[in-house]
Amino acid sequence: MAALPLLLALAGPLIAPHTIDTPVTAPFATPGDGAVLGGDQLGRDVLSRVLHGGPLLIAGALLVAVVITVAATLIGIAAVLRPVLGRAVERSADVAILLPPLLGIMLIALAWPGGGRWAVIAAAIILxxxxxxxxxxxxxxxLATAGYVESALARGESTPYIALREILPNLRATLLTLFGLRFVEAFYVISMAGFLQIGPQPPASDWSLMVRENAPGILLNPWAVIAPSLAIAVLAISANLATPSLTPDTTAKAVARS
Structure with a gap:
């Protein structure tokens, strides 16, 4: 059930009644026949813009989650199997974690050539x-000191073999949980950047950008702000609720085997 809002957001452009840049009513018009949720600051259909705003946001968060999970898996396992590399990685990670996320996003996004959505995605991955x-x-x-790993080392197996065949399969639950959490965090990071206008730029149908653009007219048409805000909240909560389903129920499997 938690995945249904994600599917609806992906299918949004297919069911949107209007395009994202076509004025269909007066600016900040209240809900009526021409626009179910009224108009935004330029008279564009709020519902259509909300329905168009999901796929790119989900795709960006998914890309961030995949890249971070893959990079962390490769670096984390290599750091465990190579102590010298592990110490260097640990010190570098400690320094990077100390950087305030908002400051890091602004520095990377503003220094990125052209800025925009890709700059925010790069910042989310780096941070x-x-x-x-x-x-x-x-x-x-x-796992690096487990018996089966020591046995593989005694057989003279290579580091890639040990990493991929001995350690990686036993990290499945951790990596799936990490992937889900990184997806939710990337969702928040991209949304925050859009609200600060250091990500997608007008006339993009970005939900957080819609909140910022339509805030001056919230008393005229509250749905111009409420609708994209609810979309962000519902999608983030749904992704957070769906995350545990990715993790194998190891306890239940152990009980079943016993």
Missing amino acids: GTPYAVRVVAAAASP
């Missing part, structure tokens, strides 16, 4: 990877 690396390394550390 989210150090913490994820620490999580993966902490989960993989006990």
Whole structure:
């Protein structure tokens, strides 16, 4: 059930009654026949713009979650198997985590050529990877001293073999949970950047950008602000609720086997 809002957001452009840039009513018009949720500051259909705003936001958050999870997996496992690299990674991650997220996003997004959505995605990846690396390394550390890993080392197996065949399968629950959490965090980061106007620019149908643009007319047509705000909240909560379903129920499986 928690995945239904995600599916609806992805299918939004297919069911939107109007395009995102076509005025259909007066600016900040109240809900009526021409616009179910009224108009925005330029008279565009609020409902259509909300329905168009989901896919790009979800795609951006998904890209961030995938890249961070893959990078953290490779670096975290390598850091555990190579102590010298592990110490360097740990020190670098500690320094990166100390950087305030909002300041880091602004610095990276403003320095990125052209700025926009890709700048925010890059900032979210750069700032989210150090913490994820620490999580993966902490989960993989006990596995590196397990008997089956020591047996593989005694057989002369290579580091890639040990990482992919011995350690990675035992990190499945951790990595799936990490992926879900990174997706929700990326969703918030991209939304926050849009509200600060350091991400997508007008006339993009970005939900957080819609909140900022239509805030001056909230008393004329509250739905111009409420609708995109509710979309952000519902989608973030739905993704957060759907995250536990990605994690294998290891306890239930152990009970079943016993």
